[in-house]
Structure formats: structure tokens, C-alpha cells
Amino acid sequence: MGIINLFTEIVRLFNPLNLITVLLAVQLGIIFGMLPGLTATMGIALLTSLTFRWATGNAIIVLIAIYVGAIYGGSRSAILINIPGTPANAATCLDGFPLAKSGKGAQAIGLATMSSFLGSFIGLLALVLFAPILGRMALDFKSFELFWLTLFGVAICGNLTAPTDPIKGWIAGIVGILLSFVGMEAIQGYPRFTFGILELNAGFSIIPVLVGTYGLVEILDNLTIGDIKAVIMNVGRVIPYFKDIIKNGVNIVRSGIIGVFIGIIPGVGEIIASYVAYDFAKRSSKHPEKFGKGSVEGLIASETGNNACVGGALVPVLSLAIPGSPPAAVLLAALWLHGLRPGPLLQIENPNYIFEFSAMFFYASLAMLIIGLLIVKPLLKILLIKNSILMPIIFLLCTIGTFAINGRLFDIWVMIIFGIIGYPMRKFGYPSAPLVLGLILGPMVDENLRRGLILTNGNFLPFFKSTISIILVVAVFLTLFGKTRVVKSAFGLLFQPIRYVAKLIKNV
């Protein structure tokens, strides 16, 4: 049923204006992705402002195309100059650059393009199949379940984006939630933590926060590092050999599924997806010793994983209004700005929108494949632009993008403040993704907690009553305490009888 609706929307959206728009937007996205220091998040945030006054359909198709193009585009600089264009392509450097050094740069780009397309296609299938199901399930979520779900989102994001020191991820997430409480709260209309500043009554707008945390931090970082002399490897025929794709069929499907599931987890994103897909490919490979030295399997895994994550990240955006990655967070903000209400109510108010959105994603993926294979060499000159020239121009665009949404200079200062906070956070090991996710989900946490308590006259028990709530409470508990010795020992004791029985059966 979903696939039929998708085909209907694909046919409906097929017109010259949409095709030209999506081709140009994907090209722009590839440029954003290619240039180290520019990220998909920044690209979508800037274009959100530029397309603010456009018709909703045109605006959203541009933003999706930028997202898809940017995540793919970073593979080019990763392969040709060993610098990932976006963080999501860091794993691509490991095998892409060695392939380029051995004279197979064109082959690597072709394989990266094809893998990215196939990853996007798997993500598209996930979007069409899972988003409606999750959306319908979410209609059963009441305040209690939504509270635990948003808390779980922040906790798991903190866990996965700071794997060596999760407490820093959780601290970032809680700071994000606390910052979201700034402004007039929804139930009694009391202005919290505004300190008399009128502009703070509306709280922190998400676009300035995202541009500051992801955009300004990158700009300052790149200007601090200085200009890096890029030596671009030669590129020949880019169209990949079909046999290479067929040989890696299992790898592609596995990496795609990993990408999708990591994308669905709130706030985690493409970086983790590409590394996990790469890791699984290495473990399953017959030649793991080739990984890191120019393994085609490794390259395919990382690129399929990060692009599949795009589709996966959009599943919770449409069904739960929870972003699966930082770029998805900007896309969520853009949907709100254009008057759409992603989340459980989308199933009721606009049930066909998921398929219209998926059709846009389909066109973006197809455009990425076409442009990725056909236009390579002319774009490579862009990699030679120095940071000292590019970064001030990008800052200009960030300023315009931040100002344009609300027309307030105050938002530019918010961007700068979050850039100043974000820079040491990065250096001290505190990830930005939980901070941003906490800021987005904080109002949901606040409203659902208080609404739930108002409905139950202050009784906390209903928060632990329903099956979904219990599952989410256990998930939050395991996310926060799962790695502690006490919990590990408790689980060990719990599974002791099962292990004993399994051993008995094995010996018999």
C-alpha cells in the first residue's frame, strides 16, 4: 500500500520545475558536503532561510536535496584529499584515500556514488514502510509515554555521541533541556529565566542555535587551523563496474539496514552510522587486513551506511517530531516554519504527506546519482579555495540565515553565544548533538511531564503503568546504568540459569 502511494506521489511530482530544482539543490548540497568546514546541518540551515518565502513543496524538496547531496558530497574530499567534507564521511577516508593514492580515485568515487544511492534507496524504503507504522503507534502515546520517549532520546544520544565518556553526553543533553526552559512556559505563561530580556520570552530559536553550534564552531575551528594545501589526486572514469556492486550486495544491504536503524535513534546521525557499518563490514569480511589500505568493501560500507541513515533519521522526524540526526533537526524546524506539523498528528491531518516527502527523497537520491557520476572534475577546483577566503563568506551566509527567520539581530547574538559555548565543548569532549536535541525535545519533556501530573493530580504511578512506558523506562535505565558493574553483575546472575541450561544441552 505504501509503495503504491509512493509511486503515485513520484508521478505527481514529476514536472520540469521540480526536476531542475532538485538537480540544482543536490549540486549545491554536494558542494556543501565537499568543502571541509561546511556541513549538511549548516547547508540546510542556510537554505531554510533562503527558501523561507517559497511555496512549501519547493522549499522542502530543496532542503531534502541539500541533505542528501551534502552527506554524499563529503565522500569526494574524503577520497581525493583525505579530509572528510562532512563528519559523516570520516570513515570513507580510511579506504577512499588509499584507493585514490593507488590510482583508483575515479573507481572510488564511482563506488561511493553508487553506494550512496543504494543506501539512500534503502533509507527511502524504511521511510515509506516504518514512518506510517511508527506514526500510527505514536497516536497511542499519551503524556507519560512521550515524556519517557523524549528522555530516552536525549539519553541514548548522549551515550552514542560520547561513547568513551557518556556522562559528558548526558550533561550536554541536560544543559540543552535546561536551555529549552528559557522563555514563557506553555501551561501558566510564566517567563522562566528571561532576566527581563523581552526577546527571551520566546526562548531560543532553533536555527540560530544550530548555526552557532555547528556552523560558527566550524568556521572558528577552520580559521584557527589555517589554510591546508589540498593536493587532489587525479580522476579518470567514474562510472563504477557493475560486478563490484554485485559482489558487495550483502555488504550494501547490511550497511543500509545498520544506517537506517542508527538513523531512527534520536540525535545520533550519520557519523556513527558510517563507522558502525564500516566496523560490521570489517568483521564480516574475508579480508579484514585490507581495511584501511584501500578496501572496496570498507568504502562501500561507510557510504551506504551514512546515506541510509538519512532516510532512517527522517522516520522519527515525520512520525514523532523527534530528529534522528542534527541535519534532520534543521529539516524538522523547516517543516514547522512552513506550517507543517510532523509527529503523530500528521497521520490524521495530512496522511499522504509521508509519501509526498518520500517521493521528494526519491528524486533527491536519483539526482545525486546522476550528478555524482556525471559532474566530477569541474567541481574539484572548489576544493582549492582557501579557508581564509571561504570561511568569512560562509559566516556572512550564516548571519543572513540566522537573521532572516525572525528578522532579529538578537538571533545573531544567540548564534555567536552558542558558537562560543560550542567551541570549548568540542575541545573538552562534550558532544553538541545531545545539547541540540535537548533544546528541541525540552519543551516536549516539560509539557508532557506537567500535563501528565496535572491529569493524575500529582500521582507519578501512571508514568510507570502502560507497557510502552515500562519498555521506555527500562530502556532509559539501561542506557544510563547498563555499563555499571552492579547492573552487569545483576544481568549476569539473571542469565546464569539460562547459560547453565544451554551448556547442558550442548553437552548432551
Place this chain on the structure above:
Amino acid sequence: MNNKQQMAKLDFICSIIIIIFSLFVIYKCIIMPKYDEWGLYATPGMPPFIFSSILLIMGIILLRRSIFVQGYKIRVKKDYLLRLYHSVAVRRFTIALSLVIFYSFLLGKIHFVIISATYIFVNIYIFKGTVWWINFIISIATSFAIWLLFKVIFLVPLP
């Protein structure tokens, strides 16, 4: 000083900042009005109180951890300060941030094209991006093109 020791010192400083921040938020939550007709659980200060208390606990855990690895042993020596002052990275960061703040102060007070062209020119000049006349052309052309594209063609408001 190795990376682990350095991180322990940074964790010590961060934990103190986190503890002070969370205590401040807790204080602010306690003095928020309580609406009797809604009940204590619905008071605006309740959710921030809960989360700032959790943050306080995490700050204490981080502090305790950093103390165990002697992160409190922070000595600001003169030669360290001198190294910091002469550090190219610190200078570049300070200059980049100062230019950003200065540009933002002047936005809205001077015409967008003039202030943006000046900002780009000064940036490229200080960070030695290219020769001065190419810099001049890039600055003017970029600022004008951005103004034209956003303000005139796409009707996006500019500061």
C-alpha cells in the same frame, strides 16, 4: 603533561562550572511562583528543578572523578601563560572571534554591503588569504552578490 592529565584538569574546572550553574538554576526554580490552584507538581519551576538537580549530581560525579586522578592540581605558571600568548592558534582564534563580534555590533548600523565587504577584506587580509587587490575584488563582489541574491531576488530581509 599528557592528555589524560590535561583532560582531568579540564574536567575539574568544568565540574565546578556545572555545579555552580545547577545551583543557580535550582535557586531560581525555588523562588519561582507556585500556583496553588494547579498544585505544586504543575509549578513552572518543577521540571527545571528536577533536571538541574540531576545536573548537579552529574557535576558532583565528574568532580569526584577528576579529584581521584588529581585534576585539582592546577598551577598557572608564567611560562604557560607566555606560551598561550604566543600560540598561533590562540591568536588566530582570538582574532577570528573578535572580528565576528565586531561585525555583529556594526550590523544594522552600517549598510550591509559596506560592513560585509569590510569584514571579508579584513579577514582575508589578516589571515593572508591572497594579495590585497584580489582580496578587494572578492570582498566587494561577494558582498554585493549576496545582497543582490538575498535582498533583491529572493526578498529575504537582511540586517
